[in-house]
Amino acid sequence: MSDPDKPQGLRRGLTSYGDAEFSLFLRKAFIKAMGLSDDALARPVVGIANTFSDYNACHGNVPKLVEAIKRGVMLAGALPMEFPTISIHESFAHPTSMFLRNLMAMDTEEMIRAQPMDAVVLVGGCDKTIPAQLMACASADVPAVVVPVGPMLVGHYQGEELGACTDCRRLWGEHRGGRLDAQAIERVNERLAPTPGTCMVMGTASTIACMTEAMGMALPRSASIPATHADRLRSAEASGALAAAMAVRGGPKPTQVMTKVALRNAMVVLQAIGGSTNGLVHLAAVAGRLGHRIDLDEFDRLGREVPVLLDLKPSGAHYMEHFHWAGGVPRLLRELDGLVDLDAPTVLGGTLRDYADAAEEVSGQDVIRPRGNPIKPFGSMAVLHGNLAPRGAVIKQSAASPALMTHRGRAVVFDSVQDMTERIDDPALDVASDDVLVLRNAGPRGAPGMPEAGYLPIPRKLAQQGVKDMVRISDARMSGTAFGTIVLHVTPESAVGGPLGVVQDGDTIVLDVPARRIELLVDDAELARRRAALGARGSPGAAAAPERGYAALFHRSVLQADEGCDFDFLVPARAFEDASR
Numbered sequence: 001m002s003d004p005d006k007p008q009g010l011r012r013g014l015t016s017y018g019d020a021e022f023s024l025f026l027r028k029a030f031i032k033a034m035g036l037s038d039d040a041l042a043r044p045v046v047g048i049a050n051t052f053s054d055y056n057a058c059h060g061n062v063p064k065l066v067e068a069i070k071r072g073v074m075l076a077g078a079l080p081m082e083f084p085t086i087s088i089h090e091s092f093a094h095p096t097s098m099f100l101r102n103l104m105a106m107d108t109e110e111m112i113r114a115q116p117m118d119a120v121v122l123v124g125g126c127d128k129t130i131p132a133q134l135m136a137c138a139s140a141d142v143p144a145v146v147v148p149v150g151p152m153l154v155g156h157y158q159g160e161e162l163g164a165c166t167d168c169r170r171l172w173g174e175h176r177g178g179r180l181d182a183q184a185i186e187r188v189n190e191r192l193a194p195t196p197g198t199c200m201v202m203g204t205a206s207t208i209a210c211m212t213e214a215m216g217m218a219l220p221r222s223a224s225i226p227a228t229h230a231d232r233l234r235s236a237e238a239s240g241a242l243a244a245a246m247a248v249r250g251g252p253k254p255t256q257v258m259t260k261v262a263l264r265n266a267m268v269v270l271q272a273i274g275g276s277t278n279g280l281v282h283l284a285a286v287a288g289r290l291g292h293r294i295d296l297d298e299f300d301r302l303g304r305e306v307p308v309l310l311d312l313k314p315s316g317a318h319y320m321e322h323f324h325w326a327g328g329v330p331r332l333l334r335e336l337d338g339l340v341d342l343d344a345p346t347v348l349g350g351t352l353r354d355y356a357d358a359a360e361e362v363s364g365q366d367v368i369r370p371r372g373n374p375i376k377p378f379g380s381m382a383v384l385h386g387n388l389a390p391r392g393a394v395i396k397q398s399a400a401s402p403a404l405m406t407h408r409g410r411a412v413v414f415d416s417v418q419d420m421t422e423r424i425d426d427p428a429l430d431v432a433s434d435d436v437l438v439l440r441n442a443g444p445r446g447a448p449g450m451p452e453a454g455y456l457p458i459p460r461k462l463a464q465q466g467v468k469d470m471v472r473i474s475d476a477r478m479s480g481t482a483f484g485t486i487v488l489h490v491t492p493e494s495a496v497g498g499p500l501g502v503v504q505d506g507d508t509i510v511l512d513v514p515a516r517r518i519e520l521l522v523d524d525a526e527l528a529r530r531r532a533a534l535g536a537r538g539s540p541g542a543a544a545a546p547e548r549g550y551a552a553l554f555h556r557s558v559l560q561a562d563e564g565c566d567f568d569f570l571v572p573a574r575a576f577e578d579a580s581r
């Protein structure tokens with residue numbers, strides 16, 4: 001129940017004029033300019049974070065969703081108040097969307113705090129938006145429900161189903177290799193994203209939506225309903241009505257839903273869905289806001305126990321709409337009973353078991369596999385350690401080449417994303433298919449913003465010979481839609497003195513995923529000599545620190561990948577003391 005001693009509705013968070021009644025008088029005077037009645041203004045208030053933007057095609061359905069949410073709020077007797085926040089689209093954010101995630105989290109958190117609302121509906125979807133909103137509501141701790149915008153429908157080309165953006169990369173690779181001409185790739189370009197909504201493979205947006213539902217922060221099936229379907233609007237209306245009820249009850253609050261158990265459930269689901277590596281970074285950021293650490297060793301152990309059950313690209317064959325019609329997250333949770341804790345709470349006030357029990361059983365579906373017949377016998381990701389990654393690195397083993405899971409090769413090093421861009425296709429580049437491509441200065445601070453550059457392209461001359469995969473290592477991230485034998489999030493990053501900074505062309509690198517090792521075969525004395533020669537530079541090619549604005553704040557404050565790349569001043573101190581570390 002809401003606290004009778006705490007102000008509700010329009011009385012919350014009054015502007016400071018030194019006279020509370022005058023503050024309320026003034027607030028009501030101004031809001032009445034919108035034509036609102038005293039009856040409306042006396043209701044509990046539900047804020048709706050609107051992330052529509054002409055720059056964000058993934059959120060093209062947000063106006064309709066907001067309309068449906070408002071309808072739900074009003075049908076339940078509360079007052080909806082829509083407000084804008086930053087919106088981030090992957091392809092329209094320079095230098096990277098990750099660079100802006102924390103800004104969006106700060107914007108959303110402060111707007112929830114600053115404006116009067118008894119509950120909030122967070123409408124998000126494109127990769128960084130829901131993580132930013134979860135971080136924000138974890139800190140603001142106002143009752144909240146997430147409404148994902150939902151996935152796009154699939155596209156079609158030459159009788160084949162296409163999806164952003166696994167097929168973007170695959171077919172661009174074919175074009176680079178000379179097997180798809182300019183006219184064909186243009187036609188593909190028109191078909192990859194045929195509707196509003198988020199990428200319809202198990203990329204970062206789908207991963208985060210599934211984890212959000214599995215953490216109980218969104219209504220059942222809301223992760224997978226296609227963006228353009230009527231059910232999506234009905235789910236938005238129901239979320240609005242739920243938020244109105246939460247506003248009256250005063251809960252549950254995000255800290256009561258996103259418990260340590262819920263965070264662990266999210267880790268299990270991340271492994272079982274063949275989820276994006278970005279999901280791990282964002283989960284660490286959300287956990288940090290709640291005072292917890294994501295234990296990478298525990299995550300790796302789960303990866304040995306939890307099989308990949310979803311047959312979705314990039315680990316499998318299908319798309320999000322197929323997952324939806326196979327039963328969505330509730331059906332998956334039922335399959336994962338015992339691995340996930342179904343007694344975890346949800347925004348509905350019950351438990352995850354309610355979601356699982358109500359799951360639709362679809363006979364003959366082959367998208368959500370039974371535990372006895374998984375897509376992969378192991379989880380989506382493995383965590384690697386070694387002298388190249390003292391605090392860990394991640395590989396999406398479910399989307400890697402089995403033949404490269406143990407590999408020894410010669411390092412071919414790029415000092416930055418720019419250096420890689422300039423040299424990767426140089427016919428004179430000394431590179432062979434069994435080499436290991438290394439990219440540094442692409443981490444949270446070094447790039448900055450940890451771009452999705454970890455999917456280094458196969459050098460053109462090798463692509464033209466038919467090479468489709470190579471071992472690649474970096475302190476960068478990778479799109480959840482990508483595939484390949486790619487080691488990411490090397491921590492600490494080279495820009496803060498991590499070992500990638502001392503790798504040289506020709507060094508031998510050993511990758512051993514079954515043994516969870518990533519090693520540079522250079523003796524300690526030589527590594528110490530190289531480190532001393534670098535001095536304060538930390539890493540060859542490191543960029544100068546920015547001097548002003550958000551970039552300077554980012555450079556000073558961003559944490560490493562294992563800590564979620566949040567800002568140090570946004571994370572409560574207890575997160576660093578968490579016994580689970």
Ligand code: FES
Nearest residue numbers: 058126198199205
């Ligand atoms: Fe928005 Fe993929 S670009 S979800």
